[in-house]
Amino acid sequence: MSEQVLIGNILHEEANEFRPGRVRLDGEHIKTLEWGEFEAEEGAIRRPESFIAPGFIELQLNGGLGYDFTEQPEKVYEVAAVLPRWGVTSFLPTVITSPEKTYLHALRIIGRATQTATEGAEILGVHLEGPFLKVEYRGAHRAEWLEAPSLGQLEAALEAGPLRLLTLAPELAGADRVITFAREKGVLVSMGHSAATYEEALAGLEAGAGYVTHLFNAMSPLHHRRPGLVGAALTHPGLTAGLIADGVHLHPAMLKMIYQTKGAAGLNLVTDAMAGMGMPPGRYQLSGQQVVVNHNSARLDDAVGTLAGSILTLDQAVRNMTKWSGCSLAEAVRMVTLNPARLLGLENKGRLAPGCEADIVIMNQDGEIELTMRAGKIVYGNAAQNSGA
Numbered sequence: 001m002s003e004q005v006l007i008g009n010i011l012h013e014e015a016n017e018f019r020p021g022r023v024r025l026d027g028e029h030i031k032t033l034e035w036g037e038f039e040a041e042e043g044a045i046r047r048p049e050s051f052i053a054p055g056f057i058e059l060q061l062n063g064g065l066g067y068d069f070t071e072q073p074e075k076v077y078e079v080a081a082v083l084p085r086w087g088v089t090s091f092l093p094t095v096i097t098s099p100e101k102t103y104l105h106a107l108r109i110i111g112r113a114t115q116t117a118t119e120g121a122e123i124l125g126v127h128l129e130g131p132f133l134k135v136e137y138r139g140a141h142r143a144e145w146l147e148a149p150s151l152g153q154l155e156a157a158l159e160a161g162p163l164r165l166l167t168l169a170p171e172l173a174g175a176d177r178v179i180t181f182a183r184e185k186g187v188l189v190s191m192g193h194s195a196a197t198y199e200e201a202l203a204g205l206e207a208g209a210g211y212v213t214h215l216f217n218a219m220s221p222l223h224h225r226r227p228g229l230v231g232a233a234l235t236h237p238g239l240t241a242g243l244i245a246d247g248v249h250l251h252p253a254m255l256k257m258i259y260q261t262k263g264a265a266g267l268n269l270v271t272d273a274m275a276g277m278g279m280p281p282g283r284y285q286l287s288g289q290q291v292v293v294n295h296n297s298a299r300l301d302d303a304v305g306t307l308a309g310s311i312l313t314l315d316q317a318v319r320n321m322t323k324w325s326g327c328s329l330a331e332a333v334r335m336v337t338l339n340p341a342r343l344l345g346l347e348n349k350g351r352l353a354p355g356c357e358a359d360i361v362i363m364n365q366d367g368e369i370e371l372t373m374r375a376g377k378i379v380y381g382n383a384a385q386n387s388g389a
Helices: 073-086 100-114 151-160 175-184 198-207 228-235 252-262 314-325 329-334 338-343
Strands: 004-012 017-026 029-035 045-054 056-061 088-096 126-129 163-168 188-191 240-244 267-270 282-286 289-293 298-300 360-363 369-374 377-381
Touching: 004 029, 004 360, 017 045, 017 329, 045 329, 045 369, 056 073, 056 126, 056 267, 056 314, 056 338, 073 088, 073 100, 073 314, 073 369, 073 377, 088 100, 088 369, 100 126, 100 151, 151 163, 151 175, 163 175, 175 188, 175 198, 188 198, 198 228, 228 252, 240 252, 252 267, 252 314, 267 314, 267 338, 282 298, 314 329
Parallel strands: 004 045, 056 088, 088 126, 126 163, 163 188, 240 267
Antiparallel strands: 004 017, 017 029, 045 360, 282 289, 289 298, 360 369, 369 377
């Protein structure tokens, strides 16, 4: 692929702000960054009013477009093809609590997908959420499929496919051994769906956990004498907190409080979206369960309307975070680029720097996606649109 040039307001990593500049691409990678005002040049994509940032990385996506990854893992290709419209250039399909044969099958199918060239977003591996969860905080996970932490089951999952992220409850007996073994195998371990005390959460951190799945949701609430997992996540720099910034899972005031406490470097935005993402209101599936989707939420068809993932898109999460928390657009973008890349140990993603992969998004003044590139190839948008020549 020939050299390409992008001109606009570019995310400056060290300053954590957007500055006028120019990015040169050499095929699938970034060649150089230059700072300053640049006029149009032949073949360049020039967007002087727009913001140029790394492609977004999604760590928790249960499905979309009517498909559920746990039950329909072969549909991961269809979802990957559409994700760039929301700025996503790489993601972890999330498989939730289900019978062992079901989640191992999903791991195998998605594992093959990671070895196949896909249109759109890159499939990085699997986020396995469950089955080692606390029954009282299972959320939309079915109680009869929950299991005690087991090294044997973890080894089977590792053998089946590319497990990159595991969510479990750290207070369960045997969880410490599973956490340590998973970390030794290069798996990011997250604490969630949990009734852990503060001390149990710190023990999970000591064992190797470094992340917290959808902070505040599906865990014991913060109490001034019993801070629990929430208190550990808010106060310990060794834990990055995942947030669902849809205004349903977390009140906007809570997003502001979390940002003021943790700062941009300690947060990761996810959608936790399910089959209803990108679809009209109706009934959809989540691991074999009926979910009712309306204009802003997804809930089990049960007596209390238990939240069952979301219909949020990652670009909307970025816009919501800037609106409700008071953080800058650059800070919110960091929460879906540099932070998740570091969590997964991806040195060449989540950054605009020479040698990094040319996964890039261009956003307008409102943070809406104008163009998305994956490995230097335009996978959403029009290069000529608003080129500003």
